[in-house]
Amino acid sequence: MAVINILSPHVADMIAAGEVVERPASVIKELVENAFDAGAKNITVEIRDGGATFIRVIDDGCGMAPEDAGIAFLRHATSKLHDERGLEAIKTMGFRGEALAAIAAVSHIELTTRRPEDTEGTYMALTAGEIREMEPVGCPAGTGITVRDLFFNTPARLKFLKSDRSEASACIQAALRCALGRPEVSVRFLRDGKEEFFSPGDGLPESCVYALLGRDLASSLLPCRSEDEGLRLSGFVSSPAAARGNRGAQYFFVNGRFIKSALLQSALEQAYKNTMLTGRFPACVIYLDIQPGAVDVNVHPAKTEVKFSAERQIFNLLYQAVQYTLQGEDRVITSPAAIEPSSVPASPEPAVPKPGFYQTKTAFEFRRESERHASPPSYGHTAAGSVAVNSRDVLYQTGEQLRLELSPAPAEPAVPAEETAVENSVQNVDASSVPDHKILGEAMKTYLLVEVGDQLVLIDKHAAHERMNFDRMKAQPRQITAQELLAPVTLRVSPEDLGLLQARASLLEELGFSVEPFGENAVVVRAVPADMLPSDAAAAVEEICEKLRGGRAPDPQAARDEILHTVACKAAIKAGWDTSPEERERIVREVLSGRVKYCPHGRPVSAVLTRRDLDKMFKRIV
Ligand code: ADP
Numbered sequence: 265m266a267v268i269n270i271l272s273p274h275v276a277d278m279i280a281a282g283e284v285v286e287r288p289a290s291v292i293k294e295l296v297e298n299a300f301d302a303g304a305k306n307i308t309v310e311i312r313d314g315g316a317t318f319i320r321v322i323d324d325g326c327g328m329a330p331e332d333a334g335i336a337f338l339r340h341a342t343s344k345l346h347d348e349r350g351l352e353a354i355k356t357m358g359f360r361g362e363a364l365a366a367i368a369a370v371s372h373i374e375l376t377t378r379r380p381e382d383t384e385g386t387y388m389a390l391t392a393g394e395i396r397e398m399e400p401v402g403c404p405a406g407t408g409i410t411v412r413d414l415f416f417n418t419p420a421r422l423k424f425l426k427s428d429r430s431e432a433s434a435c436i437q438a439a440l441r442c443a444l445g446r447p448e449v450s451v452r453f454l455r456d457g458k459e460e461f462f463s464p465g466d467g468l469p470e471s472c473v474y475a476l477l478g479r480d481l482a483s484s485l486l487p488c489r490s491e492d493e494g495l496r497l498s499g500f501v502s503s504p505a506a507a508r509g510n511r512g513a514q515y516f517f518v519n520g521r522f523i524k525s526a527l528l529q530s531a532l533e534q535a536y537k538n539t540m541l542t543g544r545f546p547a548c549v550i551y552l553d554i555q556p557g558a559v560d561v562n563v564h565p566a567k568t569e570v571k572f573s574a575e576r577q578i579f580n581l582l583y584q585a586v587q588y589t590l591q592g593e594d595r596v597i598t599s600p601a602a603i604e605p606s607s608v609p610a611s612p613e614p615a616v617p618k619p620g621f622y623q624t625k626t627a628f629e630f631r632r633e634s635e636r637h638a639s640p641p642s643y644g645h646t647a648a649g650s651v652a653v654n655s656r657d658v659l660y661q662t663g664e665q666l667r668l669e670l671s672p673a674p675a676e677p678a679v680p681a682e683e684t685a686v687e688n689s690v691q692n693v694d695a696s697s698v699p700d701h702k703i704l705g706e707a708m709k710t711y712l713l714v715e716v717g718d719q720l721v722l723i724d725k726h727a728a729h730e731r732m733n734f735d736r737m738k739a740q741p742r743q744i745t746a747q748e749l750l751a752p753v754t755l756r757v758s759p760e761d762l763g764l765l766q767a768r769a770s771l772l773e774e775l776g777f778s779v780e781p782f783g784e785n786a787v788v789v790r791a792v793p794a795d796m797l798p799s800d801a802a803a804a805v806e807e808i809c810e811k812l813r814g815g816r817a818p819d820p821q822a823a824r825d826e827i828l829h830t831v832a833c834k835a836a837i838k839a840g841w842d843t844s845p846e847e848r849e850r851i852v853r854e855v856l857s858g859r860v861k862y863c864p865h866g867r868p869v870s871a872v873l874t875r876r877d878l879d880k881m882f883k884r885i886v
Pocket residue numbers: 294298299301302323325326327328336337341342343344357358359360361362363364365406407
């Protein structure tokens with residue numbers, strides 16, 4: 265007897281439903297994408313409870329003719345693809361023609377639809393994919409689809425649904441991702457009659473981001489743009505100080521489609537290297553526009569993963585664009601004399617001519633400014649693309665400095681010529697790039713107080729010095745000068761740590777440490793980097809063990825950076841220490857030059873209080 269059956273279309277649909285429709289959130293994604301494809305300008309998404317009992321998506325798109333509505337729910341029914349040649353050039357969100365069939369197979373559906381040019385619309389009701397009713401009806405132009413009792417006929421799937429709360433939040437997230445990808449479409453989301461979000465649909469990514477992600481996140485975002493052959497990148501990335509505990513706020517869109525991509529994630533995060541604590545993650549909303557032929561969206565049933573043909577090019581584009589944005593990130597401090605208000609361009613042109621890169625101030629930033637400033641900000645040079653007008657946004661840099669940093673190949677610092685290079689990073693600061701300033705003193709032996717024009721700058725001396733040390737040591741390609749300890753320090757370590765230290769012995773030596781095994785449970789530290797206090801030797805080696813142990817340093821470069829973090833921190837002047845006037849001046853100049861913005865862990869090194877902030881504080885102005 266034959267053992268091979270051809271599955272009935274109904275069973276095939278139920279199986280396909282398993283791939284496309286995992287939970288209520290997947291229904292929402294598919295229906296909203298259909299509405300986008302239908303050219304809708306306004307979409308309303310409504311759920312009750314967690315969405316399993318009730319989902320409704322209404323759009324004002326092109327609608328369907330009665331005969332099309334009749335077949336829309338059949339498997340492989342699509343108006344978006346005619347033959348295999350079309351697949352290369354696909355621009356719509358859907359094209360596989362299986363979403364409606366898959367959803368219909370496991371639910372009760374009601375549809376009303378009307379094309380704007382028709383006088384009458386169509387009403388349809390389906391149960392488990394079978395049409396129960398179909399008749400003409402009067403209805404608004406566009407399409408409304410109501411999905412009830414999802415998985416009513418597949419109890420096993422129903423059982424896998426989580427609580428209403430978590431299904432509802434997955435629904436919100438799914439709709440939000442769709443909405444964020446299409447700033448030109450207004451999306452409203454209602455849960456149990458209550459509005460969860462509303463995007464204005466004015467076509468401006470900044471207002472979309474603001475509406476959907478909220479003020480707090482939006483105000484930490486910096487514009488980011490770039491272009492390369494066949495590629496266009498735009499969007500926003502968060503300032504390192506606004507790092508988050510997870511990757512939940514990383515949104516990548518390719519041709520308007522939300523995607524998950526290890527490639528993009530890693531390009532993004534590598535650009536933040538050494539400005540962020542391990543375990544902290546940047547936020548972003550990145551839009552990539554790629555010629556349809558250069559990206560395959562058909563590698564995953566829900567199309568949330570894609571395959572790029574030019575991975576390296578895309579990686580570099582994003583990596584460089586983010587780095588560029590972070591380098592320019594700041595609020596500009598200049599002495600008032602240097603500012604000519606008339607020189608502030610009305611619509612800022614790119615400040616730094618660099619092929620393929622441009623940054624402009626967005627409406628979003630204007631809004632942030634206007635929230636704080638009744639009149640335009642008084643400092644100039646804002647064209648560099650970053651106007652962090654918020655006393656929590658704490659960086660500054662002169663326009664000249666930005667140019668200085670970018671004109672030669674950026675990224676890798678120059679190789680210092682000789683040992684004297686130790687102090688070079690300081691002396692090299694172009695005097696003209698440091699604004700006139702007055703060091704007023706130091707508060708709590710921790711914060712340097714500096715007056716710059718009508719701004720009061722507070723500098724965390726330890727954080728700033730730590731960053732200076734780190735950059736200097738990182739730029740030294742060779743052996744870091746070691747100091748022999750007069751009294752070698754013995755330290756108990758676990759056999760595991762001993763192994764880790766031995767595995768990295770040559771790296772440690774290169775960085776100025778001499779650490780030798782001492783029996784099975786101890787090491788003896790004979791030398792440490794010259795900048796460190798001998799009394800910190802044991803603590804430093806313990807910290808290094810911890811970092812190596814945590815698997816935070818998988819490759820040699822990462823291990824080197826992690827160890828340098830420790831050394832930079834240990835070699836830095838500490839809060840509570842007395843600091844000489846020369847040292848203060850050195851730190852202040854570095855920070856004001858814009859070179860030093862974040863400590864190697866991503867904490868800001870400085871904060872600014874403007875005269876306006878102070879005047880407000882003392883109610884001189886309201
Ligand atoms: P796909 O989107 O892959 O084409 P679907 O099963 O999602 O497949 O939809 C089938 C067809 O039904 C679509 O190709 C489209 O012609 C039509 N359709 C679905 N939703 C809408 C809508 N909201 N407005 C107009 N037409 C729609």
